[in-house]
Amino acid sequence: METGTTEADIISTVEFNHTGELLATGDKGGRVVIFQREQESKNQVHRRGEYNVYSTFQSHEPEFDYLKSLEIEEKINKIRWLPQQNAAYFLLSTNDKTVKLWKVSERDKRPEGYNLKDEEGRLRDPATITTLRVPVLRPMDLMVEATPRRVFANAHTYHINSISVNSDYETYMSADDLRINLWNFEITNQSFNIVDIKPANMEELTEVITAAEFHPHHCNTFVYSSSKGTIRLCDMRASALCDRHTKFFEEPEDPSNRSFFSEIISSISDVKFSHSGRYIMTRDYLTVKVWDLNMENRPIETYQVHDYLRSKLCSLYENDCIFDKFECVWNGSDSVIMTGSYNNFFRMFDRNTKRDVTLEASRENSKPRAILKPRKVCVGGKRRKDEISVDSLDFSKKILHTAWHPSENIIAVAATNNLYIFQDKVN
Amino acid sequence: MMLSKGLKRKREEEEEEGKEALAVDTWWLDPGHPAVAQAPPAVASSSLFDLSVLKLHHSLRQSEPDLRHLVLVVNTLRRIQASMAPTAALPPVPSPPTAPSIADNLLASSDAALSASMASLLEDLSHIEGLSQAPQPLVDEGPPGHPIGGAPPSLGALDLLGPATGCLLDDGLEGLFEDTDTSMYDSELWAPASEGHKSSPEDGPGKEEAPELDEAELDYLMDVLVGTQALERPPGPGR
Numbered sequence: 194m195e196t197g198t199t200e201a202d203i204i205s206t207v208e209f210n211h212t213g214e215l216l217a218t219g220d221k222g223g224r225v226v227i228f229q230r231e232q233e234s235k236n237q238v239h240r241r242g243e244y245n246v247y248s249t250f251q252s253h254e255p256e257f258d259y260l261k262s263l264e265i266e267e268k269i270n271k272i273r274w275l276p277q278q279n280a281a282y283f284l285l286s287t288n289d290k291t292v293k294l295w296k297v298s299e300r301d302k303r304p305e306g307y308n309l310k311d312e313e314g315r316l317r318d319p320a321t322i323t324t325l326r327v328p329v330l331r332p333m334d335l336m337v338e339a340t341p342r343r344v345f346a347n348a349h350t351y352h353i354n355s356i357s358v359n360s361d362y363e364t365y366m367s368a369d370d371l372r373i374n375l376w377n378f379e380i381t382n383q384s385f386n387i388v389d390i391k392p393a394n395m396e397e398l399t400e401v402i403t404a405a406e407f408h409p410h411h412c413n414t415f416v417y418s419s420s421k422g423t424i425r426l427c428d429m430r431a432s433a434l435c436d437r438h439t440k441f442f443e444e445p446e447d448p449s450n451r452s453f454f455s456e457i458i459s460s461i462s463d464v465k466f467s468h469s470g471r472y473i474m475t476r477d478y479l480t481v482k483v484w485d486l487n488m489e490n491r492p493i494e495t496y497q498v499h500d501y502l503r504s505k506l507c508s509l510y511e512n513d514c515i516f517d518k519f520e521c522v523w524n525g526s527d528s529v530i531m532t533g534s535y536n537n538f539f540r541m542f543d544r545n546t547k548r549d550v551t552l553e554a555s556r557e558n559s560k561p562r563a564i565l566k567p568r569k570v571c572v573g574g575k576r577r578k579d580e581i582s583v584d585s586l587d588f589s590k591k592i593l594h595t596a597w598h599p600s601e602n603i604i605a606v607a608a609t610n611n612l613y614i615f616q617d618k619v620n
Numbered sequence: 621m622m623l624s625k626g627l628k629r630k631r632e633e634e635e636e637e638g639k640e641a642l643a644v645d646t647w648w649l650d651p652g653h654p655a656v657a658q659a660p661p662a663v664a665s666s667s668l669f670d671l672s673v674l675k676l677h678h679s680l681r682q683s684e685p686d687l688r689h690l691v692l693v694v695n696t697l698r699r700i701q702a703s704m705a706p707t708a709a710l711p712p713v714p715s716p717p718t719a720p721s722i723a724d725n726l727l728a729s730s731d732a733a734l735s736a737s738m739a740s741l742l743e744d745l746s747h748i749e750g751l752s753q754a755p756q757p758l759v760d761e762g763p764p765g766h767p768i769g770g771a772p773p774s775l776g777a778l779d780l781l782g783p784a785t786g787c788l789l790d791d792g793l794e795g796l797f798e799d800t801d802t803s804m805y806d807s808e809l810w811a812p813a814s815e816g817h818k819s820s821p822e823d824g825p826g827k828e829e830a831p832e833l834d835e836a837e838l839d840y841l842m843d844v845l846v847g848t849q850a851l852e853r854p855p856g857p858g859r
Contacts (some may be wrong), residue, residue, distance in 0.1 A: 263684050351687055370687040399695055401688045420688050453668065453699050457692045510696075511671060516689055 204607035206594055210274040210282065213598040216244055216605055217284060218612055219269025223253040225286055225339075227297060228614075244614050248297055250339040253288040265290050271356050273365070283342070285365060289352040292367050294343035294378060302330040348374050348384045355405045361412040368405035368417060371398075375429075387435050388417060388427065403518075404464045414439075416466070416473055422459030424475060426486065442473075442484050444491045454506045454515060462518035467527040468599075474530055476521040479503060481532050481542065496542045496549065499534045501572040501583045514588050525600045533592025536581065537608045538568055554592060554606045554613040564618060669704060672697040 201222025208217050216228040229247035256265040266289055275283040281298035306328040311317055351369035358365045366375050366387065373388035388405075392398050401420045408414035413429045425438035446455060458478035465474045473484045475492075479500060482492035498519075502509060509515040514535075521532040533539045534551070542549045551568045559565065571580035594607040602617035672693055679690045 261684075352684075398687075398691060401691050403688060420691055453696055453703075456695050456699075460688070460692060507668070513675075516692065 202610040205268050206272050207596040207605050207607050208272045209596050209598050211276050217272045219272050221268045223267030225252045248337040248339055252286045273356050273358050285356050287353050287356050290349055292345040293341050295339050296342045297339045300336045303333045304328045305331045343381050345376055345381050357407045359407045359412050360410055368402050370401040373405055403461050409466050409470045418461035418464040420460040440489050442489045457515050463520040467523050469527055474521050476519050481521050498540055519593050522595055522597045524597045531595055533595055535588050535591050536586040537590040539592045539606055554608045669700050
C-alpha cells in the first residue's frame with residue numbers, strides 16, 4: 194500500500210453489470226463507485242470506450258449494535274447487479290449484516306415554471322399570482338442519483354459473504370457463515386431460511402459456508418461452498434429447508450500433499466457458475482478448479498495459481514495470508530478463467546489451449562495503452578532477468594477481486610485501493 | 621530487475637519481512653523428517669501448537685470473531701494435537717530434542733507469554749460464579765522448549781459465540797438474558813498477565829501428576845476459553 198492511502202479506499206468488490214456498460218466497485222469505507230463505458234464515437238474508431246466515473250454514493254455506514262456492543266463494519270462485501278428492466282439501474286450491495294437495493298437513475302431534465310414556487314424554490318404568495326402557467330421540462334446537466342429503495346436487515350447473525358440474484362429476477366439469496374436466506378425484492382421484513390448448518394451445539398461446529406450462488410438459468414438451483422473444500426448443489430423444489438443437498442462435490446485429499454494446513458488451503462473462497470450453467474468454478478488457496486455438474490467426485494480441471502507457495506504454507510499461516518480469500522471469474526464464453534495472486538499478479542487460464550499467463554497490475558508497469566507484459570515467478574535455481582523470486586513477492590499486494598466484461602475482453606482488477614481496467618488491444 | 625524502483629523502500633521492508641517469514645518455514649517441523657517440503661509431517665513441534673493457540677486466543681479476543689478463521693484454526697489445532705498426543709512423556713522433555721535456535725527463542729517467549737496469560741485467565745475466570753469447582757490453575761511453563769502441559773488438551777467447545785453473536789431472533793428471550801452476562805467481555809479476562817501471576821507454580825504436589833492434571837486443566841481452560849462452562853446455553857426453541 195502506498196504511503197498516505199487510507200484503509201477506507203481499499204476496494205472490496207468489483208462487478209460488471211449484465212451488459213458491461215457499467216462497472217461497480219465497493220470499498221472498505223462503505224462507498225460504491227460506478228463507472229460507465231463511454232459510447233464509442235464514429236470519429237475515433239480506434240478509441241475503445243473508456244470507463245469513467247458515473248456515480249458515487251455512500252451505500253453503508255458504520256453501525257453500532259448496542260445490544261451486543263459490536264461495531265458493524267461498513268465495508269461492502271459484495272455488489273450484484275439486477276438485469277436492466279427500464280431506464281434505471283438497480284444493484285444490491287451488502288456489508289456484513291445488511292443488504293440494500295439501490296436505484297441509480299439519470300436526471301437530465303428539470304421542471305421549470307412552477308406557479309406556487311419561484312425559480313429558487315421559495316414559496317410565492319398566492320395573492321400575487323395573477324396568471325397560471327403549465328410547468329415545462331427543460332434540459333439540464335446530467336445528474337445521476339442513487340437512492341436506496343430497499344433495506345434488507347436483521348436477518349443475519351453471522352457475516353454475510355455472498356449475495357446472488359435469482360434468474361427469476363424476483364428473488365435473491367444472501368449467505369452468511371452458517372445460513373442462507375431467500376428474499377423477495379419487494380419484501381424487506383421477512384426472508385426464508387433455506388440453508389442452516391448451525392449445529393444445535395456450537396461445540397460441534399467444524400465447517401462454515403464460504404460462498405453461494407444461484408444457477409444462471411434454473412431458478413430453483415443454487416450451490417454453496419464450505420471451509421472444508423466441499424460444494425453442495427441444492428434444489429429448492431425438494432424441500433423448504435435445503436439442508437440436504439442434491440449433489441455433493443468433493444475431491445479426495447491427495448495423500449502426498451497432506452499437511453497440517455490441508456484443510457485451510459482446501460477452504461473454498463469463491464464459487465461461480467459458468468455462463469452456460471454447465472460448470473462451476475471454485476477457488477481455494479492454491480488452485481482454481483472447474484467442476485462438471487454431472488461429476489461429483491472430482492473436478493474436471495485443476496489449475497495451479499501459485500504452487501510455489503506450497504512449501505511456504507507455515508509462514509503464510511503465521512502471517513495469516515493463508516486465510517486470504519481470492520475470487521475467480523469466467524470470461525463471457527467460459528473459455529478463459531481468471532483469478533488473483535500476490536505481488537499484484539493475476540493469472541488467466543485458457544481452458545481450451547491450456548495456456549496460462551501471469552500479469553501484473555501496477556502503475557509502474559501499466560501506462561495507458563501499454564501492453565501488459567507477462568510475468569514469471571522463479572521458483573528455484575537461476576533467476577532470469579525478468580523473473581521475480583518467490584522470496585521477493587510482496588504479500589501485502591494481493592489481488593482478491595477481479596471482474597470480466599460479460600461479452601468482451603475487458604477486465605477489471607482491484608489492487609488494494611486502485612482499480613485497473615484492461616482491454617484487448619485493437620488491431 | 622523489472623520491478624519499480626519507486627517502491628524500493630517499501631519493497632525492501634516487505635522483502636525483509638517476506639524473507640524472514642519465508643525463511644523460517646521449516647522450523648516447525650520435526651527435524652527428524654527429511655525432505656521437509658515433500659514428506660507429510662507426522663509430528664508438529666510445540667511451536668506450531670503454540671502459534672495456533674495464540675491465533676485462537678487472538679481470534680476469540682475479537683469482539684465479533686471471524687467464524688471461518690476461528691473454525692479453521694481450531695480444526696488445525698485439533699490436527700496438531702492429534703499428532704502430538706503420542707509423544708507426551710513424564711516428566712515432559714522438549715520434543716523434538718534439538719530445535720533450531722530461532723525456534724528456541726520463539727518457544728521460550730511464546731511459552732512464557734502463553735502460560736502467563738493462561739494463568740491470568742484462569743485466575744479471572746475463577747471469579748465467575750459456578751466455577752468454584754475449577755481445578756487448580758495451570759502450573760507455569762517449566763523448562764524452555766517444554767510444551768505447555770505436555771500433551772495438548774483435547775479441544776472441546778466451540779461455543780464461543782455465546783452472547784457475542786447470538787441473535788435476538790435466534791434464541792428468543794434466553795438469548796437476550798445471556799447477553800447481559802458481560803463477564804465474557806471483561807477486559808481483565810483477555811489481558812496479558814499482571815505481575816503477580818507471572819511465574820510461580822501454584823502447587824508443588826500437583827506438578828508430579830503433571831500430565832493428567834495438566835490435561836484436565838487444559839481441557840477445562842479450553843472449554844472456558846470458548847465459553848462452554850461459563851455460559852451454558854439452554855437449547856433454543858425448535859432447534
